[in-house]
Amino acid sequence: MATKRSVGDLKEADLKGKKVFVRVDLNVPLDENLKITDDTRVRAAVPTIEYLIQNGAKVILSSHLGRPKGVTAKYSLKPLVPRLSELLGVEVKMANDCIGEEVEKLVSELPDGGVLLLENVRFYREEEKNDPEFAKKLASLADLYVNDAFGTAHRAHASTEGVAKYLKPAVAGFLMQKELDYLVGAVSKPKRPFAAIVGGSKVSSKIGVIESLLEKVDLLLLGGGMIFTFYKAQGFSVGSSLVEEDKLDLATSLLEKAKSKGVTLLLPTDVVIANKFAADADSKVVPASSIPDGWMGLDIGPDSIKIFSEALDTTQTVIWNGPMGVFEFDKFAEGTETSAARGVTTIIGGGDSVAAVEKVGLADKMSHISTGGGASLELLEGKSLPGVLALNDA
Ligand SMILES: Nc1ncnc2c1ncn2[C@@H]1O[C@H](COP(=O)(O)OP(=O)(O)O)[C@@H](O)[C@H]1O
Numbered sequence: 397m398a399t400k401r402s403v404g405d406l407k408e409a410d411l412k413g414k415k416v417f418v419r420v421d422l423n424v425p426l427d428e429n430l431k432i433t434d435d436t437r438v439r440a441a442v443p444t445i446e447y448l449i450q451n452g453a454k455v456i457l458s459s460h461l462g463r464p465k466g467v468t469a470k471y472s473l474k475p476l477v478p479r480l481s482e483l484l485g486v487e488v489k490m491a492n493d494c495i496g497e498e499v500e501k502l503v504s505e506l507p508d509g510g511v512l513l514l515e516n517v518r519f520y521r522e523e524e525k526n527d528p529e530f531a532k533k534l535a536s537l538a539d540l541y542v543n544d545a546f547g548t549a550h551r552a553h554a555s556t557e558g559v560a561k562y563l564k565p566a567v568a569g570f571l572m573q574k575e576l577d578y579l580v581g582a583v584s585k586p587k588r589p590f591a592a593i594v595g596g597s598k599v600s601s602k603i604g605v606i607e608s609l610l611e612k613v614d615l616l617l618l619g620g621g622m623i624f625t626f627y628k629a630q631g632f633s634v635g636s637s638l639v640e641e642d643k644l645d646l647a648t649s650l651l652e653k654a655k656s657k658g659v660t661l662l663l664p665t666d667v668v669i670a671n672k673f674a675a676d677a678d679s680k681v682v683p684a685s686s687i688p689d690g691w692m693g694l695d696i697g698p699d700s701i702k703i704f705s706e707a708l709d710t711t712q713t714v715i716w717n718g719p720m721g722v723f724e725f726d727k728f729a730e731g732t733e734t735s736a737a738r739g740v741t742t743i744i745g746g747g748d749s750v751a752a753v754e755k756v757g758l759a760d761k762m763s764h765i766s767t768g769g770g771a772s773l774e775l776l777e778g779k780s781l782p783g784v785l786a787l788n789d790a
């Protein structure tokens with residue numbers, strides 16, 4: 397991807413008193429009390445915002461949180477305000493909406509160096525549809541655009557792509573640049589053997605990535621909620637595990653493709669199953685081919701952990717996205733904890749994957765912690781990210 401103009405190219409004269417629309421990725425994990433359980437993405441957003449504050453800009457922050465269907469209290473960005481204010485050392489103001497008169501008024505009241513956080517941009521369906529009228533309304537709030545939301549750069553949405561058409565200059569933030577610099581380099585010439593570990597729960601958006609990964613890697617390990625679609629495709633009973641029914645044919649063809657390409661594709665041979673999706677569920681280990689009705693797979697089993705660990709010990713570069721199990725519940729965290737500790741250069745991406753390595757204290761063993769899971773996988777596939785393409789070239 398061509399090098400993009402950076403926020404660092406804009407100096408005080410370009411920024412002082414200017415209203416800057418900054419798309420950040422504050423899609424952080426929250427617990428049931430709406431407490432942030434991992435603030436990596438918030439901390440990663442700070443350098444760009446600080447730079448803008450120091451140069452006297454009026455900072456308008458925009459993000460999504462989760463995948464809400466309409467306005468939903470639990471997906472409000474309000475819980476982010478205290479941590480953002482603390483990290484930035486300024487009182488961040490919060491708007492109850494992301495467009496409209498009230499927002500315009502709050503923007504007009506912003507002092508130079510002030511920061512306003514807009515409410516979840518996905519409360520409008522128009523965001524994910526990349527609706528041009530909605531993008532224009534967002535653009536009308538500001539004088540220039542900075543995209544620092546690497547984690548959402550693979551989405552062509554109104555606040556990540558559409559808005560750049562109406563607001564110039566449109567430049568990359570420091571985090572976006574750092575991620576691109578590292579990932580484009582690391583994945584274009586990886587040290588081999590090169591392995592990818594793909595897990596997590598976003599099966600439908602990540603299963604397609606596997607196809608392109610088979611062109612790049614020597615070894616592919618699958619875990620997490622990803623595996624049951626593959627098991628079902630092979631005729632195994634999967635109980636009430638997570639399955640994408642419309643991806644069964646794709647799963648079969650991926651297994652065949654791996655074979656024909658000579659890529660080692662490892663699926664767990666045993667799984668830890670639970671009688672409910674809860675921390676206090678009853679659990680037991682069973683072979684992958686025999687998950688009883690009413691039970692669901694929530695982690696990879698001990699035999700698989702051993703096989704995966706041995707396979708990873710021979711690798712030089714590992715890119716990892718998506719936990720191996722429901723690590724948020726201690727009973728189902730072992731697969732994730734063990735797999736994360738392997739490989740020489742380990743590049744990890746994804747909001748929950750990062751939370752997982754932070755939780756088990758392995759973050760400082762990683763070569764690069766990316767704030768984007770889907771985004772880093774798409775880069776690895778060799779795709780251009782729409783949120784980056786829309787920006788001005790350097
Ligand atoms: N077997 C499983 N069944 C259901 N959910 C799972 C399973 N294994 C992992 N998960 C869940 O996947 C979530 C993370 O998935 P995903 O969003 O794809 O990862 P990331 O945010 O790192 O890209 C975690 O919250 C985890 O609990």
Ligand SMILES: O=C(OP(=O)(O)O)[C@H](O)COP(=O)(O)O
Nearest residue numbers: 423547548746747768769770771
């Ligand atoms: O968490 C994110 O992606 P990731 O889980 O792939 O890292 C981004 O905030 C994008 O969210 P989305 O996958 O709901 O578009």
